[in-house]
Amino acid sequence: MVVGLIVYFANVGLDAADKTASVVAALVAVAALVAPYFFPASGGALKRVIDIARTGTATAQGPQSQVNTGVDARAGDAPDIHVRDTGAGKADNGGDANSGIRLR
8 A cells, every 4th residue: 555655656646646535535524423323333323212101901811921021121121121010910820921121
């Protein structure tokens, strides 16, 4: 790359190289300023939120049955989870109930 710059400077002269470098620097600066708007970083400005409130009552009946009146999510799917005033989750005969937050 350095050799390429030396060859370029020798061919076009320092004055033309200076002008070209100024234009390229200006274009790179503008690209750096607008890039965040066209290519936002993941997890940046938008924040995923799960907000659960005032759910009803549910009952799981029987072996391996499941009921959920809260949140059952993979860890990392939603970093901000709020659960309040959830309904009762009941489990009978070997069932499983969740009325809060369960992260897998």
